[in-house]
Amino acid sequence: DDLPKLAEKPTYKVGFAQTESNNPWRLAQTQSMKDEAAKRGWQLVYTDANSSAAKQVADVDSMIAQHVDVIFLSPREEKPLIPAVMKAKKAGIPLFLIDRSVDANLAKPGRDYVSFIGSDFVEEGRRAGEWLIKATNGNAKIIELQGTSGSSPANDRKKGFMEAIAKTPGMQIVASQDGDFTRDKGRQVMETLLQAHPEATAVFAHNDEMVLGAITALEAAGRHPGKDITLVSIDGEKDGLQAIVDGKLGATVECNPRFGPGAFQAAADYAGGKKIPPIVVNKDHFYDKSNASESLAGSY
Amino acid sequence: MTDDLLLSMSGISKRYSGVPALEEASLTVARGEVLALIGQNGAGKSTLIKILTGAVARDRGTVQFDGRPAAFRTPQEAQAAGIATIYQEINLVPLRSVAENIFLGREPRRWGLIDWRRMHAEAEALLAQFDVVVDVRQPLSRLNTATRQMVAIARALDQQARLVVMDEPTSSLDDREVAVLFDVIRQLKQRGIGVIFVSHRLDELYAVCDRVTVMRDGRTVADQPMASIGKLELVASMLGRSLEEVKRFGATAFEEDWAPSATRVLEVEGLKSAPRVAAVDLDVREGEIVGLAGLLGSGRTETARAIFGADRAEAGTIRVAGEPTAFRSARDAIRAGIGFCSEDRKTEGIVPDMSVRDNLTLALLPQLTRHGVVDQVRQRQIVDRLIQRLGIRLASPDQKIRELSGGNQQKVLLARWLCLEPRLLILDEPTRGIDVAAKAEIQALIRELAREGLGVLMISSELEELTEGCHRVSVLRDGRSVAAFEHRAASEHAIMSAMAHGPAVGESHAGA
Amino acid sequence: MTSIGDTIAYRPSTGRRGAILQRQGVVVALLLLILFGAVRYDDFLGLYNVMSVLRYNAMFALVALGMAFVIMTGGIDLSVGATAALASVVSASLSDVGLTAGLAAGVAAGLAIGLLNGLVIAWARLPPFVTTLATMLAARGIALLVAGNQSVSVSWDTSFTDLGGGDFLGFPIPAWIAVAAYVLGAVLLNLTGFGRAVLAIGDNEEAARLMGLPVQRVKLAVYVLTGALAGLAGVILASQFGAGQPTEGQGWELFAIAAVVVGGTLLTGGMGSVGFTLAGTLLLGLIFNILNFENGKGDFTLSAYWQSVIRGAFLLLVVLLQNRLARRPS
């Protein structure tokens, strides 16, 4: 194959192109990468694209200009980051995608970049949907709190969830609005939707932050989350697990941000000549009241 | 005359938010005729002109220009049709160069692009015709008001128009520049070009105008050959009074005399403030009106600003009531009992969107305030008293000041300082652009205040105002005090020659 | 933003001399920054970095050029970023037809938003700040609707992607486009009546009107021009990154305003320069690049947060520097 090679060296200069740093999940991811670099004594070139796919490409460009040995890219979007992948390839720098992928029609793992390591957002949405069907016996009027319009986790989680509930006619989405992945917006949107749709019996939020906002809104409206309304979300952050322990949140699908060890090991293995599978899907946990309290301590 | 008719406007009406500014006004100009258009402040002269040039839309009425019905929707269209206009407020763009201001919209080009070299050369040549010699590459904002006015005139006259409209072109010009302008007007007349000339200085109308149209309250009330009507009749017609009533007061309201006290409220020695004030000596006593004369750009305004602390004084001493002072801001000067009425009412005087009441008490407000709250009862009392005392005419003190006529705005600004009961009032061109009636009132007011003990330092470009109204006149030239005259000890001629040929050297004409 | 007065300001706080010094300030700062980067980082002046910085910043340069013209008329355009996003989506959707179609469609989309801005501002006389704030929301909304809430893939089979990714004579095509736009912009501003009218309107709009300048048409043209340039930037965005991105372009307007002001253009209008706007863009754009290199040096890692603080402080520094230069007695 024509993938760039990586020589074996005692230490490497690696680039990590982060998308943004405005939520706990990203922070945990960055921290994990930094910790691992420090642990191995590798030099980390860290960039932050400030939520701009275009800037992220420019960031990768500046890594190439600095002759890093390996690039870890957490692409903000599927399509606009293709040029970054291609430029790294052209510059002879092996590249690993982490947590999000790029358009498979345009760049292929094992050919254009070494490998994709991450979760499957569609699968996350599907698992949330399946749990909700079980929890509500296939009968629910659902309010969906979507992630930021246009972001790939929002699109994919929605897709997976819709696929899961499609076969169950009792599962009905009564309202679906953008909560921007944030607690404050999630709360405000929930407050309003609850006024317009008091008949709702379930909430599916694209992440834990929004579901926490929704819980505040529900309580303020005199509802009893976890009792007269069932909630499910994705991420598995500490506050989310706490909400499960408190009996308010039904379940949350983990989306693990701790990529450092796996990603760095993959790079080390690659240098050592091992065959790296083109797609490495993280084993994501599923938290509900059966396991939330024991997992609480180790969550981010 | 009818076949010679260049412009005829008739039945023109215009309302601003329901209030009529023009009612059935009319006006005609023949080829080669200079028409004087006069009227009190707010009579509607400028509005009529703006309607003619399409700067303002009319409500009703017809306009015939050059034998054809004309309805200009923008000044651009009027300009293209051959009407060149000098508007009342100098409407030029201060950050752009002098040359650009002259040629904006019709720049000389080569291959479709601006030919800067030619533009500069032509601008210089054009200004030279008006006796103005300046660097045409510098921004207009560097020029003094008079030179800017000359630039505006040059711009308008270079347009090869068939009608030239001049709305108060002389209000900021001195006699020499007025003379130059009149020469040009006579040339225009010879070339068969029509001219509309607006001015509050009635004397100068007789020098160039053929005919006069008088407006009052938005209507045309008289239209006669200039030669057939005397000055008093003009005033009577403008004011809508009988001739007898008007005769009872003179052209200026300065008449009787009194002796000022010996106590000096202001002493200035060797004042220097870059770039225009080099060495000024002045003093003003209690109850005295001291005039400050000088050509435009001689540094009168800057002297006043330096005394008031609005500009920094670099050298020299200023004593107020015997105490040496060095004001660092207008606030300090106000605390020491000085008031300053700026020459530029619009940009440095009024706060246009504020009520007359708040404008009038702007400087007094801290004294009307207890625990941060304005005592509105006292404010009302003071405002009402001053409105009455100064005869300010308005619908309500809650009216926005910008709705008042120029003369009344000026009175409000005077009242702003008077309510502070200052010991010294500096007035920079207090009657510029103000109609004869309001001017007389303001002059009488100044005099009455001085008689009550106020010291007044008055800057004016009208020599008559200085010679007749002041106890003493101090003359500046190139930022230096060059002469001082006791009351009526000097003729206008003497003052004028001191202004122009004082001991300081160098040619000072045309500002920069 | 600016008040429409019809009299001459007593003494403008910045005269021409001040403005020239201000503008030189930006060049001095730019040179210092480049020097700093060259001395401190190994590959900073390497061909790869220079080319990619130019390629990436070309979009911002185009947007800033339009913004400079708008600001010179005394206006402001907050919609440029959203307009670019919309244009990128539109051009990406048509990229399979070919470069010309994509380019035309994207620029036309920008033009349409600019036209809307211009009509509302020049004819309905709404304040530019509010008008373009509204069209910013509208353009963003339309972009998301057209794109169906996600990035729109461009066609890699046509020559569409050459525009953003290609080189010509060893120099990135977007940079060529920007250079051409700036040359034309400078000619437009300095050698045509239109340019003079732009400055006159920003200086004193009422006076400009009374001087017989076609104020409304010039304002309309300026917003249309800005829209078109934002559209062009959007096409380059789509072409360079292979996708129309409805969520891209946030904050571009503030970047552009800062670049224009740093380039010595008076925010109140009436005075400005095309060339120094480019310097302002490069100055602010280089900061990101420098920060990436600093992180690569490995002495310490600047988090995104520290980067914001540094960028803010840097902007303040440049503005204060200009202020000092402008006030220095001659």
Add this chain to the structure above:
Amino acid sequence: MQELEIVARHRRARFVPPRWSALGGTAAALALLLVFNLIATPHFVSLQTLYINLTQVTTIVIVAVGMTMVIATGGIDLSVGSLMAIAGALAPLIFMGRLLGVGPGVLADALAFVVPLLAATALGAVNGWLIARFRIQPIVATLVLFIAGRGIAQVMTNGNLQAFHNVSFHALGLGRVAGVPVQVWLMAAVVGSATWVIGRTLYGRQLLAVGGNEAAAALAGLPVGRVKILVYAASGLLAGLAGLIVIAINSSSDANLVGLGMELDAIAAVAVGGTPLTGGRASIVGTLLGALIIQLVRYTLLSHGVPDAAALVVKAAIILAAVYLQQMRRAS
């Protein structure tokens, strides 16, 4: 003087329209929206709906009141969102004892209210100082803190979301007094006192004079610099207060998100409320109405399931229409 009375020409008394008429357009737009909702939105008539809308609009109103005053001086404040983030980040740091080293308790809670407000006020004053002292354009001067301010908040918290349980802040966010949410009382107090300041106090007049004609104000001896510094400080203080309210409602503080985009919401509310961006005038009540309109539009669109993207377009149209109506009223 007597002789002069002769020439006294009494101008026709003109009708001076009462001040509130300028608000007519804004009020009518709000009424129209209400009527639409009464007819078309299910479950609209309820106290709960009222409180939801009022609590959601609180922070915008509070910030927009400060913005109105800033705009009245002819300025603008882009830094409000960042100042909200800073105040919001400081408070939990203080009552959780990570800053100032005060253990949890009444004192810590009190400091957690006061210190963030002081910090926001001080930063606002710095904005004002840059503008007054160095004559930097307000939009650029406040752009500095817009960029750097959020960074400062993020640096303070390392970007971490700070979740907390704090009784005092819980009361601020979700408590009620006499059945009405505490924040709504606060909003009323802010609107009331700002109206009073503008209408009754010396400072109010000076503010409008500086915005109406700065040169004239300076020559009339007004402390122009101080007026400006104060107004930006006030805007900072109000932004800080809004920041505290946001974190109180959510029982968590996220420096990345608190106040994000607030400057544009606030400016839009001011513009829709009829305060011209050119300065010299201020309508606090107008701003309140403007904010309510924007809020009600958002509520309406959300409860009718209009997707976010389309909602943006509708919001844009409403802003333009409202400002256009204002303009028409003023011109006529």
